[in-house]
Amino acid sequence: MNLQPYCEPEVQAPGGTSPVGEMAWPELRVTDYQPLHDLLSKHPSFIGVVPERKRRSIVVVFEPDFQDWASIQAQIPGSRRVPVELRPGCHTRKQRELAQQALHALRKEPAVASALHAWAPDASIAGFRVFVLPGDTATAALVAERLGSIANVWFSRPFGNH
16 A cells, blocks of 8 residues: 555646647546446545556545545455555645635636636646636746645636637
8 A cells, every 4th residue: 555645647738738648548448447436435535536547557545634544445346457546645625625715716816817717626636627728827827826736737728619
């Protein structure tokens, strides 16, 4: 068991909307990770499931202070096509709540409101993937400055407007 906090955000390819690196993992199926999410998502310390492309495994992320790894391990079926790794996250629930408040506050700032168009939970950093309009480096820098490592800033157009 690796108890080092899992904090491995995907990095956006320059000028693109996809992550840098090898995207292909044809062997991975939704049925490899969705049942884990469904099984564990009701646990109060569960953060999320990350298909880890580099190591070809599935990482299940929990709160940093989580301790009862044995009970979670016992719930995961032993014979799996894809290895599963249990890891603590790198940010706490309270940090995520404060980050969400900061994002809402940023959306009210006139200089940022039009460029900061969305954010979503990102289990790979136990934080948020934050989306700003392509090329708006000032907004991206401001989000990164205010939120730090709990925000993984990506450039993209608003969803549905590609």
